[in-house]
Amino acid sequence: MINSNEIIDDIANKEYEFGFSTDIEMDIAPPGLNEDIIRFISAKKNEPEWLLEWRLKGFAAFKKMEFPKWQHFEMPKLDLQALSYYAAPRKKKQLNSLDEVDPELLATFAKLGIPLNEQKALTGVAVDAVFDSVSVATTFKGKLKEMGVIFCSFGEAVQEHPDLVKKYLGSVVPHTDNIFAALNAAVFSDGSFVYIPKGVRCPMELSTYFRINAQNTGQFERTLIIADDNSYVSYLEGCTAPMRDENQLHAAVVELIALEQAEIKYSTVQNWYPGDKDGKGGIYNFVTKRGICKGAASKISWTQVETGSAITWKYPSVILQGDHSEGEFYSVAVVRNKQIADTGTKIHHIGKGTKSRIISKGISAGRGDNSYRGLVSVGPRADNARNFTQCDSLLIGNQCGSHTFPYIESRNKTAMIEHEATTSKIGEDQIFYLNQRGIDSEKAVALIVNGYVKEVLNQLPMEFAVEAQKLLSITLEGSVG
Amino acid sequence: MLTIKNLHAEVEGKKILKGINLEINKGEMHAIMGPNGSGKSSLASVLAGRDNYTVTEGEVWFNGKNLLDMAPEERAREGVFLAFQYPVEIPGVSNLNFLKTALNEIRAYKGLPALEAREFLKLTKEKQQLVDFHSNLMNRSLNEGFSGGEKKRNEIFQLAMLDPQLAILDETDSGLDIDALRIVSNGVNKLRDAEKSFVVITHYQRLLEYIIPDFVHVLYNGRIIKTGTKELALELEERGYDWLKEELHLKESV
Ligand SMILES: Nc1ncnc2c1ncn2[C@@H]1O[C@H](COP(=O)(O)OP(=O)(O)OP(=O)(O)O)[C@@H](O)[C@H]1O
Numbered sequence: 001m002i003n004s005n006e007i008i009d010d011i012a013n014k015e016y017e018f019g020f021s022t023d024i025e026m027d028i029a030p031p032g033l034n035e036d037i038i039r040f041i042s043a044k045k046n047e048p049e050w051l052l053e054w055r056l057k058g059f060a061a062f063k064k065m066e067f068p069k070w071q072h073f074e075m076p077k078l079d080l081q082a083l084s085y086y087a088a089p090r091k092k093k094q095l096n097s098l099d100e101v102d103p104e105l106l107a108t109f110a111k112l113g114i115p116l117n118e119q120k121a122l123t124g125v126a127v128d129a130v131f132d133s134v135s136v137a138t139t140f141k142g143k144l145k146e147m148g149v150i151f152c153s154f155g156e157a158v159q160e161h162p163d164l165v166k167k168y169l170g171s172v173v174p175h176t177d178n179i180f181a182a183l184n185a186a187v188f189s190d191g192s193f194v195y196i197p198k199g200v201r202c203p204m205e206l207s208t209y210f211r212i213n214a215q216n217t218g219q220f221e222r223t224l225i226i227a228d229d230n231s232y233v234s235y236l237e238g239c240t241a242p243m244r245d246e247n248q249l250h251a252a253v254v255e256l257i258a259l260e261q262a263e264i265k266y267s268t269v270q271n272w273y274p275g276d277k278d279g280k281g282g283i284y285n286f287v288t289k290r291g292i293c294k295g296a297a298s299k300i301s302w303t304q305v306e307t308g309s310a311i312t313w314k315y316p317s318v319i320l321q322g323d324h325s326e327g328e329f330y331s332v333a334v335v336r337n338k339q340i341a342d343t344g345t346k347i348h349h350i351g352k353g354t355k356s357r358i359i360s361k362g363i364s365a366g367r368g369d370n371s372y373r374g375l376v377s378v379g380p381r382a383d384n385a386r387n388f389t390q391c392d393s394l395l396i397g398n399q400c401g402s403h404t405f406p407y408i409e410s411r412n413k414t415a416m417i418e419h420e421a422t423t424s425k426i427g428e429d430q431i432f433y434l435n436q437r438g439i440d441s442e443k444a445v446a447l448i449v450n451g452y453v454k455e456v457l458n459q460l461p462m463e464f465a466v467e468a469q470k471l472l473s474i475t476l477e478g479s480v481g
Numbered sequence: 482m483l484t485i486k487n488l489h490a491e492v493e494g495k496k497i498l499k500g501i502n503l504e505i506n507k508g509e510m511h512a513i514m515g516p517n518g519s520g521k522s523s524l525a526s527v528l529a530g531r532d533n534y535t536v537t538e539g540e541v542w543f544n545g546k547n548l549l550d551m552a553p554e555e556r557a558r559e560g561v562f563l564a565f566q567y568p569v570e571i572p573g574v575s576n577l578n579f580l581k582t583a584l585n586e587i588r589a590y591k592g593l594p595a596l597e598a599r600e601f602l603k604l605t606k607e608k609q610q611l612v613d614f615h616s617n618l619m620n621r622s623l624n625e626g627f628s629g630g631e632k633k634r635n636e637i638f639q640l641a642m643l644d645p646q647l648a649i650l651d652e653t654d655s656g657l658d659i660d661a662l663r664i665v666s667n668g669v670n671k672l673r674d675a676e677k678s679f680v681v682i683t684h685y686q687r688l689l690e691y692i693i694p695d696f697v698h699v700l701y702n703g704r705i706i707k708t709g710t711k712e713l714a715l716e717l718e719e720r721g722y723d724w725l726k727e728e729l730h731l732k733e734s735v
């Protein structure tokens with residue numbers, strides 16, 4: 001018979017499934033952060049002058065900033081000079097089709113369950129794959145092009161659609177926003193770009209998979225999604241990294257722009273390497289994600305399932321500028337071992353009749369530490385703004401922690417803001433009850449957790465909901481308290 | 482079917498069961514009575530495999546297998562069912578989903594395929610009627626916000642669904658109203674057959690008027706101090722436990 005302590009140890013020792021690395025010829029810049037490296041990146045990518053200048057402004061802002069101090073966990077020392085800011089698989093020549101992608105790379109993504117071959121690709125999902133810093137393949141490009149949808153790597157967008165990029169880059173997350181956003185502005189290497197033209201409902205899920213492979217590199221990608229009037233797009237981001245003893249930094253920026261009556265659904269299944277049971281290694285995931293509902297009656301919805309990373313620090317936010325626009329944030333964040341997650345959202349109600357809904361489900365196991373941090377602000381113009389926040393924590397075992405920091409700032413008397421919070425624990429008596437009905441402890445935990453996160457997973461596209469459910473079960477395997 | 486030999490068990494270093502001997506054959510109905518704190522629920526917990534109890538001595542055999550070697554879920558799959566004195570609430574897990582999972586785990590253990598949705602629903606309808614279990618409770622979270630009586634009914638409903646060989650009912654009668662007691666007892670009687678055995682733990686003779694036991698045991702201070710037939714229950718109802726305790730002390734002082 002297994003007792004609960006053994007089971008808890010079990011989970012702590014559970015290995016990370018995606019921890020393999022790929023041997024591939026790489027171009028890697030020497031470590032160090034300075035103007036030269038920024039010029040090097042910009043030149044490598046054949047960027048126009050204005051973009052180089054924007055990067056340099058980002059770097060100037062970065063140099064004046066300090067790391068934030070308001071977090072309640074101990075901030076690790078980051079040596080940004082020791083990192084390399086550019087790593088790319090060495091290409092022999094310009095790629096014209098997927099067939100020319102390095103087979104090693106295709107094999108890597110296949111191992112991750114992301115077939116880049118169009119025939120084999122998930123039906124109805126177009127994928128952009130980013131390996132270390134560079135986008136290596138985008139599937140279904142032709143089909144999307146017919147409808148006027150642009151879905152390509154950021155680098156390609158700079159070359160092919162410079163006006164769109166110039167107009168919107170940094171318009172939601174400026175280069176001065178925070179230290180990681182400034183760093184990203186300076187050294188971002190690639191990412192995804194999406195533009196949905198007026199009146200178009202994007203016919204398939206758009207999806208990007210990020211993979212950090214090279215050692216001692218940071219990954220700094222930028223995603224920019226613009227949904228023009230009356231358009232709709234659903235976008236999914238997934239990420240993994242190999243197991244490494246040292247920590248790796250991931251400081252991405254995502255900007256979403258929804259114009260009149262447009263809707264953007266952005267889903268993340270984050271499974272970066274979380275480090276081992278003693279907290280050694282793992283990704284620092286310091287990401288700035290923000291969307292603006294610029295047009296009236298537009299809608300932005302963030303859904304995230306966060307299971308990986310040593311430290312996750314991110315607050316996907318929505319600025320509700322257009323009247324009657326709507327923002328949503330659905331989150332499941334799981335921590336175990338010594339993982340730290342400090343995540344939540346900020347919703348700024350600016351326009352009249354704006355609505356927001358926040359559903360956050362934290363799950364803590366092992367010695368993990370999970371915080372929800374959220375801000376709902378209502379401006380003076382936002383008559384009849386409404387917010388509903390539900391913030392739940394589920395504890396597994398006795399050594400984990402969970403905190404909630406909800407902030408509310410209302411400057412409009414007609415606003416209605418509701419906040420509900422619960423904390424529950426998976427008790428031994430609950431597990432025993434299920435055992436007594438023939439259900440083993442791992443299934444029992446999965447059953448309870450699935451019930452708990454249902455409301456969030458329901459927001460994900462079908463096949464990803466199934467994936468996420470599996471991921472949660474694997475992540476929490478054996479975590480009985 | 483079940484043989485308990487000289488079973489000793491403790492919890493948090495405290496000796497609770499002090500040498501239980503009990504033989505239960507197929508088709509038999511055993512009642513266990515005894516004062517509060519005598520160890521009735523503890524016996525049920527030890528049989529079900531609750532891990533805060535440590536067995537320090539003795540053996541338990543179930544259909545020729547060593548029950549004490551099995552994990553709780555294995556015991557359940559082998560056919561041991563415990564209707565809890567205090568069923569727990571599990572928010573977020575629907576009663577229906579829970580039952581389907583449990584049933585299919587047990588079926589898989591027996592090498593049977595999972596029940597198809599339609600067959601499963603048919604089975605639930607049928608068993609619901611047996612204990613008059615409201616169908617609106619099926620879609621609610623497991624026991625969450627159920628009244629005391631609803632929880633007890635749910636235990637017997639699950640018993641009917643999972644169809645175990647040995648069912649241990651720990652004070653299923655307490656918390657039931659007069660009509661519910663009759664309904665649940667009738668349900669249990671319908672489940673009785675030559676292959677199944679029952680252990681009903683109760684404080685009240687009233688239940689044993691509906692469910693007629695073959696044997697009545699009195700558990701006191703971790704031991705079975707008297708075994709009789711249904712008449713013993715009547716006698717206990719009239720006289721309480723003191724005369725038995727005295728008898729015991731006399732015996733022990735000789
Ligand atoms: N976890 C525990 N720690 C300490 N003592 C315990 C624990 N669990 C049970 N006991 C003790 O074991 C003894 C037997 O308890 P048990 O629940 O088996 O009694 P019972 O016969 O079922 O009583 P009742 O008729 O009141 O249900 C009691 O004295 C109880 O306090």
Ligand SMILES: [Mg+2]
Nearest residue numbers: 521522523566
């Ligand atoms: Mg009891």
